[in-house]
Amino acid sequence: MIGDYTIGEFTSILAMQGFAGLILFSVFVLMALGLAIIFGQMGVINMAHGEFMILGAYVTYFCSQFFSAYLPGLFSIYFFIAMALAFCASFGLGILVEWGMIRFLYKRPLDTLLATWGLSLILQQFYRSVFGAREVGVTLPEWMLGAVNLTDIIEIPINGLFVMGLTIIITVAVYLIMFRSGWGKQVRAVMQNRVMAGAVGINTKMVDRITFGLGCGIAGIAGSAFTMIGSTGPTAGQLYIVDTFLVVVFGGAASLLGTIASAFTISQAQSTMEFFMSGSMAKVLTLLTVVGILMLRPQGLFTLNIRR
Amino acid sequence: MNAAILANQVPDPLQKEFILTVERLTVSFDGFKAVNDLSLYVDEHEIRVIIGPNGAGKTTVLDLICGRTKATEGTIKFRDKELTTMREHEIVHAGVGRKFQNPSIYEELTVFENLELSFPRGRSVFGALAFRRDAEVRDKIEEIASLVFLKDSLQTEAAILSHGQKQWLEIGMLLIQSPELLMLDEPVAGMSVAERLKTAELLNNIIHNQSVIVIEHDMKFVEDIAHRVTVMHQGKILSEGSMDHVKHDPKVVEVYLGH
Amino acid sequence: MTKRFGPFAGREWIALLILGLLLFVVFPTTLDVFRLNLVGKYLTYAFVAMGLVLCWGYGGILSLGQGVFFGLGGYCMAMFLKLEASTPEATKIQSTPGIPDFMDWNQVTALPWWWEPFHSLPLTLILVIAVPVFFAFVIGLAMFKRRVGGVYFAIITQAIAAILTILIIGQQGYTGGVNGITDLRTLLGWDIRTDDAKFVLYFVNGGLLIACLLIGQGIRISKFGRLMIAIRDKEDRVRFSGYDVANFKIFIFCMAAAFSAIGGAMFALQVGFMSPSFVGIVPSIEMVIFCAVGGRLSLFGAIYGALLVNAAKTTFSESFPELWLFAMGGLFIAVVMAFPNGLAGVLHKHIEPRIYRLFGGLRGSGTTGAVSSPHAAE
Structure with a gap:
């Protein structure tokens, strides 16, 4: 017996908390992947990353409205179309922002941080003016509702499973693009030695732009996935931005594996502790631990010892 | 020999x-x-x-x-x-003093200020706050400046020195620490x-006081x-x-x- | 180099004179007490902005957690005022008289031990500075000794601001939660809500502001100030000239924290409450923009930046609330992309040369020479 629970019940609760943590983990990973590309590869701090995510969420919401009104027959698969559109929207906005702002600031990371914060304020107010301050939620297609019963206590919602599956697919895709494709090699070449990469014929400006766009596009997909587990509002993105930055920094900025591992650690720690104490205290403890560890090991968990 | x-x-x-x-x-x-x-x-x-x-x-x-x-x-x-x-x-x-491969000087400060910051006094936080530019400091800076051929450029902003002068300035910043x-x-x-x-003449001149390791x-x-x-x-x-x-x-x- | 008379160069004496006239003559004589109190509130942010000039402009350390220190200073002051307002007589309707009302509402029955020191004003005044500086010292020690800087430092300070906000809101029995510590009344029996008190507090605030300005200027013109520029430019060269760079960064960060804390305490006194909405991520980064708008290298600029942005915020959010965030966002982008040295930079680069040209014949060539000096921008 633990507290008022039997051991069986207790493990089930732990498992359910663990699963709740896994969904949080998925959102963290999807958001952090985009950030890890932009921050880890380009050294750019994008404070408006959350707003790119919310753009994806709004696109998904409007798709769901559109399909249920005009194409109810295709409603069961609208989500995949919405996701593609969300990617395109965020990708496009990302390209625009890189062209109009980021490219002038590559040598001034702190200034990028401030400028993108300004961008995030503008986007938030834009969403509020255009879409309203009210939070909106999507209608899920029939097949995503319901839950799988593993035991009579443990229930796993299907939309959660779907988000997790999606996370795995996108992570693998990002890995392949960044580390197994010729284009990924170009990106890494530019980041390691811009002048040399330019000298061997890589269009470094184009690489910058596409990389930034890609990071933003992934945020759009994250937003799309986010609609399935939470509602969307103009300021929802800001709630996650600091957590996500901590995830990326904690994992060691340039390491994909590190990002995933740290997203896992942080989300699991938080959701497990939430069971034992209030949500806010769980968050305080998690963040404090992360900040504490970062003070002891500022380079993050997974980094190489590099010759200077 | x-x-x-x-x-x-x-x-x-x-x-x-x-x-x-x-x-x-x-x-x-x-x-x-x-x-x-x-x-x-x-x-x-x-x-x-x-x-x-x-x-x-x-x-x-x-x-x-x-x-x-x-x-x-x-x-x-x-x-x-x-x-x-x-x-x-x-x-x-x-x-032990060390000069870097690329001239590493404070571009926004004058030659005088560059040398002054290298003067071995007031190296702690409160020492730096209490630091005063007295005759000893001025004399030493002028002495070193003439040693590294920068006597006439003391009030020049370091950024506009020639590449060679920057190298000398950095050597001077080391020498002032003896x-x-x-x-x-x-x-x-x-x-x-x-x-x-x-x-070369400069290095041969200072050798009476110190040992030098050079990468070249x-x-x-x-x-x-x-x-x-x-x-x-x-x-x-x-x-x-x-x-x-x-x-x-x-x-x-x-x-x-x-x- | 610009010629200096005492702590200021000639043109800075003029700036000081103008500032003094504005703060102590123009505002008090032209504004009613309500507006003057508002100006006083804006000026409390100027303390933070001046701290940021030292640590961000000169030291290159961008802290996105200055709200933490502003908040800690403010809370220390507010806790004292709250205890004074919570006498057993004044709170006799509570189930536990003699403790702050929000504690009673949250079923707290005894004053927590860490509230006890705030019964004493001298102790409070010490703690107003000591608590934030201690915090800054610990953060600085941990980060700068390990050479954490730049964006990492910015993000971690931002996380700390988030943590403190969540903590204050979550522990509402001890902190007043999201409403903060409200209903502050008297300081040693002196009612701080009256017009007279507000008038006096405005002058106290202004005096402290000038004092901090002088301290900041003292640091700026000392060898310490030149070292900060050197560290920002070539940190390794400074280190290999025999300086323990981390100590300098810790000191300047603590200094910025102390300035912020004074601002926070004066805020609590003048506005009559303190709440977590001045601690978190958003207020902290707004404080950076006050500094950036004024000019990140100018102590005077920081004061004007804080005044102007806050005045604009009040006007805008009264009449066009939707436009304010657009304006604020635009300000962030503009100040970074077009005016990296803020108002002080614009003044120096575009306006001053014209003024000097106008009075060129009168002033002679000496002053014009000073303007063309690259250091005058600071």
Whole structure:
């Protein structure tokens, strides 16, 4: 017996908390992947990353409205179309922002941080003016509702499973693009030695732009996935931005594996502790631990010892 | 000739005290040994030049001595102080000065201010707050400035100095601290022939007070200043001795000329 | 180099004179007490902005957590005022008289031990500075000794601001939660809500502001100030010239924290409450923009930046609330991309040369020379 629970019940609760943590983990990973590309590869701090995510969420919401009104027959698969559109929207906005702002600031990371914060304020107010301050939620297609019963206590919602599956697919895709494709090699070449990469014929400006766009596009997909587990509002993105930055920094900025591992650690720690104490205290403890560890090991968990 | 002078000063070579004793020094970056089991002995008042192909580990050796990189193994003794466990500023206080490969000066400050910040007083937080520009400071700065040929540029912003002048300024910033061991990473890179000659003269002038380790590629300059030359290759010492000796060492010829 | 007379160069004496006239003559004589109190509130942010000039402009350390120190200073002051307002007589309707009302509402029955020191004003005044500085010292020690800087430092300070906000809101029995500590009344029996008190507090605030300005200027013109520029430019060169760079960064960060804390305490006194909405991520980054708008290298600029942005915020959010965020966002982008040295930069680069040209004949060549000096921008 633990507290008022039997051991069986207790493990089930732990498992359910663990699963709740896994969904949080998925959102963290999807958001952090985009950030890890932009921050880890380009050294750019994008404070408006959350707003790119919310753009994806709004696109998904409007798709769901559109399909249920005009194409109810295709409603069961609208989500995949919405996701593609969300990617395109965020990708496009990302390209625009890189062209109009980021490219002038590559040598001034702190200034990028401030400028993108300004961008995030503008986007938030834009969403509020255009879409309203009210939070909106999507209608899920029939097949995503319901839950799988593993035991009579443990229930796993299907939309959660779907988000997790999606996370795995996108992570693998990002890995392949960044580390197994010729284009990924170009990106890494530019980041390691811009002048040399330019000298061997890589269009470094184009690489910058596409990389930034890609990071933003992934945020759009994250937003799309986010609609399935939470509602969307103009300021929802800001709630996650600091957590996500901590995830990326904690994992060691340039390491994909590190990002995933740290997203896992942080989300699991938080959701497990939430069971034992209030949500806010769980968050305080998690963040404090992360900040504490970062003070002891500022380079993050997974980094190489590099010759200077 | 230089060897003879040194021999006269220290009669018994076995009892000789080196100013710098580096032994079995190794540093590895993720398995790659940039410096591998290296031993190096520098005499008092010696100008030692380290040469070697790119990537031989020359700069890393200086990084290790001045504490910028931590050694994986081995010892670095400066007189009787073990440098491997000391922090960078403590190593400077012990009397080791280091010039970087690219002239590293404060571009937004004037030559005077650059030298003033290197003046060895008021190095603590409150010392810096209480620091006053008194006659001693001014005199020392003028003395050093004329030594490094910058007497007329004291109020010039460092950013607009020529490349050679920047190199001199950085050397001056070291000299004002009167270090006993001076380490210069490519001090004449980017200098004109005239400037190179002046730099060689400068180094030969200051040698009465300190020992110098120089990394340099310019062989003419090396011949002008070196008492002894150490040739490094792939993190190890390939050859050591007078310029004449290493020039004719078949191993050195092999590394530089052929494969 | 610009010629200096005492702590200021000639043109800075003029700036000081103008500032003094504005703060102590123009505002008090032209504004009613309500507006003057508003100006006083804006000026409390000027303390933070001046701290940021030192640590961000000069030291290159961008802290996105200055709200933490502003908040800690403010809370320390507010806790004292709250205890004074919570006498057993004034709170006799509570189930536990003599403790702050919000504690009673949250079923707290005894004053927590860490509230006890705030019964004493001298102790409070010490703690107003000591608590934030201690925090800054610990953060600085941990980060700068390990050479954490730049964006990492910015993000971690931002996370700390987030943590403190969540903590304050979560522990509402001890902190007043999201409403903060409200209903502050008297300081040693002196009612701080009256017009007279507000008038006096405005002058106290202004005096402290000038004092901080002088301290900041003292640091700026000392060798310490030149070292900060050197560290920002070539940190390794400074380190290998025999300085323990981390100590300098810790000091300047603590200094910025102390300035912020004074601002926070004066805020609590003048506005009459303190709440977590001045601690978190958003207020902290807004404080950076006050500094950036004024000019990150100018102590005077920081004061004007804080005044102007806050005045604009009040006007805008009264009349066009939707436009304010657009304006604020635009301000962030503009100040970074077009005016990196803020108002001080604009003044120096575009306006001053014209003024000097106008009076060129009168002033002679000496002053014009000073303007063309690259250092005058600071």
